[in-house]
Amino acid sequence: MSSSGPDPYILALTGAGVLIALVAWLPLALKKLPLSLPIICIALGAGLFSLPQIGLRPLPLNYPEITERFTEFVVIISLMGAGLKIDRVFHIRRWAITWRLLAITMPISIGLIALLGVAAGLPWIVALLLGASLAPTDPVLAADVQVGPPKSGEEDEVRFGLTSEAGLNDGLAFPFVHLAIALALSSVTGEPWLLRWLTVNVIWEIAVGVLAGWLIGRVFGWLTFRIPSDSKLASTGDGLIAIAATFIAYGVTEMLHCYGFLAVFVTALTLRHAHREHAFQREMHDVTEQVERLAMMVLLLLFGGALVSGLLKGLTLVDIGLAVAIILLVRPLAGLVGLTGLKIERGEKLTLAFFGIRGVGSMYYIAYALNGAPFPQAERLWAIVGLVILISILLHGLTVTPIMRSLDRSQGRDPDAQDPASVEREAPSHAGV
Numbered sequence: 542m543s544s545s546g547p548d549p550y551i552l553a554l555t556g557a558g559v560l561i562a563l564v565a566w567l568p569l570a571l572k573k574l575p576l577s578l579p580i581i582c583i584a585l586g587a588g589l590f591s592l593p594q595i596g597l598r599p600l601p602l603n604y605p606e607i608t609e610r611f612t613e614f615v616v617i618i619s620l621m622g623a624g625l626k627i628d629r630v631f632h633i634r635r636w637a638i639t640w641r642l643l644a645i646t647m648p649i650s651i652g653l654i655a656l657l658g659v660a661a662g663l664p665w666i667v668a669l670l671l672g673a674s675l676a677p678t679d680p681v682l683a684a685d686v687q688v689g690p691p692k693s694g695e696e697d698e699v700r701f702g703l704t705s706e707a708g709l710n711d712g713l714a715f716p717f718v719h720l721a722i723a724l725a726l727s728s729v730t731g732e733p734w735l736l737r738w739l740t741v742n743v744i745w746e747i748a749v750g751v752l753a754g755w756l757i758g759r760v761f762g763w764l765t766f767r768i769p770s771d772s773k774l775a776s777t778g779d780g781l782i783a784i785a786a787t788f789i790a791y792g793v794t795e796m797l798h799c800y801g802f803l804a805v806f807v808t809a810l811t812l813r814h815a816h817r818e819h820a821f822q823r824e825m826h827d828v829t830e831q832v833e834r835l836a837m838m839v840l841l842l843l844f845g846g847a848l849v850s851g852l853l854k855g856l857t858l859v860d861i862g863l864a865v866a867i868i869l870l871v872r873p874l875a876g877l878v879g880l881t882g883l884k885i886e887r888g889e890k891l892t893l894a895f896f897g898i899r900g901v902g903s904m905y906y907i908a909y910a911l912n913g914a915p916f917p918q919a920e921r922l923w924a925i926v927g928l929v930i931l932i933s934i935l936l937h938g939l940t941v942t943p944i945m946r947s948l949d950r951s952q953g954r955d956p957d958a959q960d961p962a963s964v965e966r967e968a969p970s971h972a973g974v
Contacts, residue, residue, distance in 0.1 A: 577938030586845020624809020712803025758811025780828030
């Protein structure tokens with residue numbers, strides 16, 4: 542035993558144990574409190590990286606490749622989890638709320654954010670990237686407003702709308718990110734960009750992303766539930782199959798240079814549809830959720846560290862006003878416009894419009910774009926995005942529990958009712974007595 546202090550490996554092992562324990566326990570502890578898991582994670586990260594013994598400063602510009610890859614990993618896991626949650630059968634009319642949020646709310650959000658960015662003094666290409674990155678509702682940090690696990694019955698219009706929107710809009714925001722990259726590269730090389738962007742980045746990559754996701758979902762659905770033998774994957778009882786489907790769907794689609802985010806969510810929906818009532822759906826969801834939550838907590842600890850390391854340094858009052866406007870004005874207004882005429886209650890519309898949570902997906906898009914093309918004012922761009930995410934996590938995290946519980950009560954649901962599957966797991970076993 543050394544007297545020079547604790548072994549860094551032992552400290553890391555202990556810290557990992559604490560983190561995993563918090564992953565398992567905190568969601569239950571915070572269920573009735575006006576507080577969210579992401580807020581706790583950011584506070585822990587800020588405290589940890591404020592310690593003088595911690596020399597690491599996890600600023601995204603210092604680690605551009607790691608930032609892109611880690612955020613990418615967290616997003617694809619969350620997209621699989623979101624797709625597996627949805628009980629509603631895919632149908633054009635039954636998904637009307639989703640199409641409105643995608644086809645109306647998101648483009649309006651991109652345009653308004655870009656205009657506000659230009660008004661705040663950002664170059665117009667940078668403002669377009671800002672709009673494309675901050676328009677999508679985040680699939681990772683929106684867990685508290687999403688539908689519950691498969692067959693849990695927690696699928697009202699608000700939860701379904703936000704879950705399906707978060708699953709699809711991360712993939713559909715990519716064409717606008719690519720547009721900003723194409724314009725940035727064209728400003729340097731002078732090469733034409735419009736035809737390639739429309740044919741490749743919009744039409745081809747969306748179409749192949751959807752098709753690849755559907756095909757891979759069909760294959761995994763058949764192997765998991767339909768193969769005529771005892772060797773079907775559902776017989777393993779191992780929900781890691783969902784993680785395998787995630788990696789394969791994303792990897793194959795990205796090797797085709799198409800939208801892997803879109804493919805993963807479509808794979809999840811297709812796999813969910815393969816046998817909607819099978820208990821193995823819950824096993825796949827639960828494993829995916831555990832991996833997602835652990836990865837999310839690590840990422841948010843690093844985000845908290847970035848905040849105390851100077852991520853927001855240099856923000857001006859104009860930048861702060863821009864960030865506040867994006868959260869309090871752009872999404873609510875764009876959301877209400879997109880939902881105009883939809884036959885749901887006014888309270889549901891307001892909730893859908895308000896909870897446009899920004900988070901990990903925005904981090905990924907900024908990292909991806911900055912690694913792919915030269916954009917000016919990168920430090921300022923990261924600072925604005927970081928502030929928007931921080932405001933979103935604090936505002937939405939503090940309001941989600943009371944608002945969603947109030948919504949449940951107004952619709953005749955008991956917000957304290959337990960998921961039947963959870964009750965079944967808690968029942969005492971008398972095996973071997």
